[in-house]
Amino acid sequence: MSFDNLDSLYRQVIMDHYKNPRNRGSLEDDALTIDMNNPTCGDRIQLHLSIEDNHVKDAKFEGEGCSISLSSASMMTQVIKGKEVEEALKISELFSDIMIGKEIDTDIDLGDIEALQGVCKFPARIKCATLAWKAMEKAVDQQEQD
């Protein structure tokens, strides 16, 4: 039986993040907390970000969702930790490009997130993959306003 097409979506590294999510949990009370849900399907993510000296000091997430949304959250927290806020936002932008199937050319270390590039062939699932990233952007936005 061939699962070629599905294999491009569900790469092993994705399933690994789904099964063993990195940075799952919460942070101290003074961290930023953002709730983001996908009202059409019920996926929900709570992202906790601790930003200090313009750097993402720590990032954790909680929530419920499918393999794509949760693995994306796991990969994201991993890749933005320790990065400058500007760079984290830049990675989010690159991730959006990956989701619309754009070729990207960058020196930034994208960690595991490139494994999600197969999602662009499954338009119905793009919203799953971008949920955590939208939460991160919103968190940064909120912090800048404070």
Place this chain on the structure above:
Amino acid sequence: MDVKSIRSAFPILDQEVNGHPLVYLDSAATSQKPIEVIEAVNNYYHLNNSNVHRGVHTIGTRATDLYEGAREKVKQFIGAKNVEEIIFTRGTTTAINLVAQSYGKSHLSQGDEIVISKMEHHSNIIPWQQIAKVTGATLKYIPLETDGTIHLDNVRKTITPKTKIVAVTHVSNVLGTINPIKEITKIAHENDAVILVDGAQGVPHMKVDVVDLDCDFYAFSGHKMCAPTGIGVLYGKKQLLEQMEPVEFGGEMIDFVDLYDSTWKELPWKFEGGTPIIAGAVGLGAAIDFLTEVGLDNVTEHETMLVNYAMEQLTEIDKLTIYGPKHRAGLVTFNLADVHPHDTATVLDAEGIAVRAGHHCAQPLMKWLDVTATARASFYLYNTVDDVDNLVAGLNKAKEFFGDVF
């Protein structure tokens, strides 16, 4: 019922999706449209398009006759006594909102109760939440049995003399439960409450007689019964509709307009402000003709056969959880082991099988089931035993694919 010839009336079914013949198992979300309906809408725009109830010209008269003719068909289809009791709306949601905003607003006050059930679709929850907030009425829920049915003892306990409105679904879009509407109506009436029935999953699949049910309002959508999107129906008992105020004001619905005051047309037009959904109504009329020709009892029988077969086959799959009662309408909601329903649905889609995955616009019910989401396969008159077999094969593939994860 000859399913093969029925299928040939639905052009959309004759296609490949992701390299496989389309298996459409999402009719509870929206049904497919037979060529008769597509052509009726097409002909309307080709030959008869005009605004209704105005002008003296010939095609205007034709359009009016078609529009009002569709109303007559709806009346007959659901067994209403009077054609004035049939109000065209955009769909079930608009119909329920109309009753909440009109009847609800003028009949509810502090201390009154609105009673709904735990299995309602959002469209039969939120209009009541909103009207409860505005009027100070209390919203109460009829609890469910563990198998997802409603016990009449609980209906009797929840509905009290303070209850002014009861609103329940005829058939649950998640559990497939068929509710005892006639009995619930009786209990509502014994307490001097009116009852609204959400018939979105009822009318398309079974013979409904509103006079026999004795319900006060019955709401349903065209698009779930082979008609186009954007057309629906509110049935209401004439004596209730007559005392109700319109909720949309403008053209079409007026009698006299003065500078500072206006009067309304008689039923049903006072509730149909603005140019109505003429082509949609024409399509709904054609859908009713189509379903009548097939016979609603045949549709029910066919779906019952399919759902019983599906339940039998799906039960064979290890670690598959089915939600809802044994005796059910033509749909099965399930989860496959710990695979998220999105992932299940994506694997099925790769096989050309269309199912719904998510919360099915029933978040309180998902909470009651203690799940965040589920997958749902729903059947209609064009589905076959092969469709069920394909679903089962697809689910086994999904299990194999995610096998190393779970």
